[in-house]
Amino acid sequence: MGSNPRPGRRRATIRDVAQAAGVSIATVSRVLNGRPDVAADTRERVLSAVRDLGFSTNRSARSLVGGRTFLVGITLPLVEAEYFARILGGATDELYDHDLQVVLATTLHLRDRANTLLARLTSGVTDGALLVLPEESREMLQQLAAPGYPFVVIDPLEPLAEGVPSVSATNALGGRAATEHLLALGHRRIGIITGVPDWLASVERLNGYRTALASAGVPFEPALVVESDWAVEGGEAAAAALLELPDPPTAIFAFNDNMAIGAARAAHARGLHVPVDLSVVGFDDSEQAATTAPTLTTVRQPLADMGRMGASLLLRLLDNRPADAMRIELQTRLIVRDSTAAPARHFTALS
Amino acid sequence: MGSNPRPGRRRATIRDVAQAAGVSIATVSRVLNGRPDVAADTRERVLSAVRDLGFSTNRSARSLVGGRTFLVGITLPLVEAEYFARILGGATDELYDHDLQVVLATTLHLRDRANTLLARLTSGVTDGALLVLPEESREMLQQLAAPGYPFVVIDPLEPLAEGVPSVSATNALGGRAATEHLLALGHRRIGIITGVPDWLASVERLNGYRTALASAGVPFEPALVVESDWAVEGGEAAAAALLELPDPPTAIFAFNDNMAIGAARAAHARGLHVPVDLSVVGFDDSEQAATTAPTLTTVRQPLADMGRMGASLLLRLLDNRPADAMRIELQTRLIVRDSTAAPARHFTALS
DNA sequence: CTGTTAGCGCATTCAC
DNA sequence: GTGAATGCGCTAACAG
Numbered sequence: 001m002g003s004n005p006r007p008g009r010r011r012a013t014i015r016d017v018a019q020a021a022g023v024s025i026a027t028v029s030r031v032l033n034g035r036p037d038v039a040a041d042t043r044e045r046v047l048s049a050v051r052d053l054g055f056s057t058n059r060s061a062r063s064l065v066g067g068r069t070f071l072v073g074i075t076l077p078l079v080e081a082e083y084f085a086r087i088l089g090g091a092t093d094e095l096y097d098h099d100l101q102v103v104l105a106t107t108l109h110l111r112d113r114a115n116t117l118l119a120r121l122t123s124g125v126t127d128g129a130l131l132v133l134p135e136e137s138r139e140m141l142q143q144l145a146a147p148g149y150p151f152v153v154i155d156p157l158e159p160l161a162e163g164v165p166s167v168s169a170t171n172a173l174g175g176r177a178a179t180e181h182l183l184a185l186g187h188r189r190i191g192i193i194t195g196v197p198d199w200l201a202s203v204e205r206l207n208g209y210r211t212a213l214a215s216a217g218v219p220f221e222p223a224l225v226v227e228s229d230w231a232v233e234g235g236e237a238a239a240a241a242l243l244e245l246p247d248p249p250t251a252i253f254a255f256n257d258n259m260a261i262g263a264a265r266a267a268h269a270r271g272l273h274v275p276v277d278l279s280v281v282g283f284d285d286s287e288q289a290a291t292t293a294p295t296l297t298t299v300r301q302p303l304a305d306m307g308r309m310g311a312s313l314l315l316r317l318l319d320n321r322p323a324d325a326m327r328i329e330l331q332t333r334l335i336v337r338d339s340t341a342a343p344a345r346h347f348t349a350l351s
Numbered sequence: 352m353g354s355n356p357r358p359g360r361r362r363a364t365i366r367d368v369a370q371a372a373g374v375s376i377a378t379v380s381r382v383l384n385g386r387p388d389v390a391a392d393t394r395e396r397v398l399s400a401v402r403d404l405g406f407s408t409n410r411s412a413r414s415l416v417g418g419r420t421f422l423v424g425i426t427l428p429l430v431e432a433e434y435f436a437r438i439l440g441g442a443t444d445e446l447y448d449h450d451l452q453v454v455l456a457t458t459l460h461l462r463d464r465a466n467t468l469l470a471r472l473t474s475g476v477t478d479g480a481l482l483v484l485p486e487e488s489r490e491m492l493q494q495l496a497a498p499g500y501p502f503v504v505i506d507p508l509e510p511l512a513e514g515v516p517s518v519s520a521t522n523a524l525g526g527r528a529a530t531e532h533l534l535a536l537g538h539r540r541i542g543i544i545t546g547v548p549d550w551l552a553s554v555e556r557l558n559g560y561r562t563a564l565a566s567a568g569v570p571f572e573p574a575l576v577v578e579s580d581w582a583v584e585g586g587e588a589a590a591a592a593l594l595e596l597p598d599p600p601t602a603i604f605a606f607n608d609n610m611a612i613g614a615a616r617a618a619h620a621r622g623l624h625v626p627v628d629l630s631v632v633g634f635d636d637s638e639q640a641a642t643t644a645p646t647l648t649t650v651r652q653p654l655a656d657m658g659r660m661g662a663s664l665l666l667r668l669l670d671n672r673p674a675d676a677m678r679i680e681l682q683t684r685l686i687v688r689d690s691t692a693a694p695a696r697h698f699t700a701l702s
Numbered sequence: 703c704t705g706t707t708a709g710c711g712c713a714t715t716c717a718c
Numbered sequence: 719g720t721g722a723a724t725g726c727g728c729t730a731a732c733a734g
Binding site: 374375376377378381388389390393412414415416417418475 | 719720721722723725726727728
Binding site for chain 2: 061063079086101102106113120121122124
């Protein structure tokens with residue numbers, strides 16, 4: 001029949017397949033969608049036509065009629081940071097298993113860009129979205145939710161409005177565990193280097209720190225709290241400031257591993273030995289934590305799992321399965337390595 | 352007029368806008384697409400209706416009729432590695448500027464998964480793709496290109512078939528520059544730790560190394576070449592092996608920064624000082640390279656630019672603008688830091 | 703079990 | 719300048 005359709009020309013459509021198989025397009029659609037009500041031999045004929053023509057269903061058409069795109073968006077500040085990359089990896093992985101594709105959107109911490117991106121994502125490109133550390137205000141997020149656009153927040157930047165599904169880590173417990181570890185070793189002056197201070201995770205870790213101090217009867221001292229920016233250099237500077245104190249801390253708890261590494265470096269620069277002269281604890285359990293010298297005691301965050309969990313929450317939303325638990329906190333865990341030890345000498349106050 | 356359409360129900364369509372503005376859908380479409388042939392006041396009326404209804408065009412519909420999805424795929428092994436993340440970040444950025452969205456696909460180095468992903472991407476979801484370090488065979492890639500699916504390879508794993516557009520770095524020159532730097536310092540026994548040996552980048556860096564040696568009249572010695580796996584631990588083990596040699600090298604050139612850091616660690620473990628007793632050079636210029644102690648001399652790869660360039664090449668393809676240069680190599684550059692110095696002592700062979 | 707028909711939301715001729 | 723009509727490729731009733 002000379003049925004060889006000009007090879008490599010226009011993409012084959014369902015109609016071409018129907019014609020080649022000698023059936024109607026409805027039948028083709030049925031076998032394509034795995035409907036059971038098709039005769040075995042008909043199915044075979046269709047399938048072979050599909051192969052011959054190298055046909056695959058046009059997703060735009062399917063989306064238009066079905067109302068679903070099989071695409072979900074993920075917005076996050078940037079992909080270059082291990083922290084976000086691990087969340088992204090976990091989410092992507094989970095989504096892949098459910099035949100969903102990921103539309104990536106990086107906000108670069110730019111409010112405008114975040115808004116643009118969100119607008120693009122919601123204009124029918126995606127069925128729903130994962131928002132990692134979204135800088136959008138609560139109002140904006142609620143506005144998003146109003147028209148019924150399904151989304152899940154991972155690692156909220158600020159407290160979320162009621163009813164917004166989210167996934168985060170037990171930051172308060174993590175902060176508490178780190179502090180208790182240091183207290184148990186005998187430390188009493190514990191400096192902390194917080195991350196960007198108005199981020200929810202920072203607030204909670206700080207709460208954990210204060211809780212632990214209170215339980216141990218150690219007074220909270222504001223001078224021992226320094227703010228920084230999550231970066232190695234920032235941590236180094238912050239630690240330097242702490243070590244300049246008249247009565248410096250014997251231990252430093254940094255709110256992420258980068259800053260902890262910076263703290264260790266600051267100690268090193270002043271001839272102090274970690275952990276002998278200064279104990280250091282980080283947060284995250286980044287790749288470097290296990291390989292830096294000395295290896296870092298830190299609070300592990302299940303970042304990939306947070307991504308995966310966020311994805312599966314979103315999947316439930318998309319299926320209209322009510323997600324029983326809409327606000328999920330994944331466990332953090334203290335990982336003790338070589339950067340912490342009992343305080344060697346007791347710095348007596350100069351006063 | 353009580354024109355408030357049931358708030359928050361069904362998404363508004365172009366028809367709703369037309370009705371609200373008292374015009375036809377054709378006119379709405381015109382203003383939506385910025386056509387000039389619309390009266391100013393008509394345009395205003397339409398625009399305000401668009402705002403009132405919170406309308407945004409349905410991308411699936413637009414794609415169906417227009418044949419373009421405004422989505423491009425990016426496949427890469429994984430996002431957690433800084434190397435890939437930086438390429439991804441650059442590409443995403445460039446694409447954002449051109450109003451294209453990115454569909455992310457991670458292969459995890461799994462051949463099957465890569466094929467599945469590619470099939471999904473090409474079935475009308477995306478207009479084209481960026482393939483980072485694709486493990487698909489040359490045949491498969493050509494098969495991809497045949498139906499006219501536009502794609503660009505970034506950092507090819509193996510030599511590409513003629514006509515396949517690609518972006519990579521000047522790996523050979525980089526390998527040569529690193530080696531020449533060490534030779535200039537006076538090193539004559541230069542060990543190298545290669546990455547996965549059948550990757551094109553490894554092969555070329557090795558070529559660069561050999562070229563430099565040859566130019567300097569230093570004989571190539573196979574015993575000084577060790578293969579590894581791009582990881583810190585792998586580099587450490589490889590370096591240990593080199594340092595065990597009867598006549599060990601006075602310098603080591605590792606094919607990425609991770610392995611270089613491992614090499615430095617191996618030296619440290621045997622009481623050798625970097626760079627006094629052993630010089631170390633890496634490749635990539637990762638974040639750690641600048642912060643590790645001692646800071647690492649390395650060959651910088653413009654990873655983000657590679658992503659950006661790949662994206663803009665793809666953009667040209669999508670616009671049917673013939674890309675003049677279809678095979679692009681971006682410059683690498685030697686960054687000299689603290690891990691290299693002239694050899695202090697000459698290890699005399701034990702034999 | 704299979705074919706016919708009617709849209710999904712939009713861009714695009716072509717008239718007016 | 720603007721409107722009416724057509725179809726993109728596909729799924730989902732509805733008949734038979």
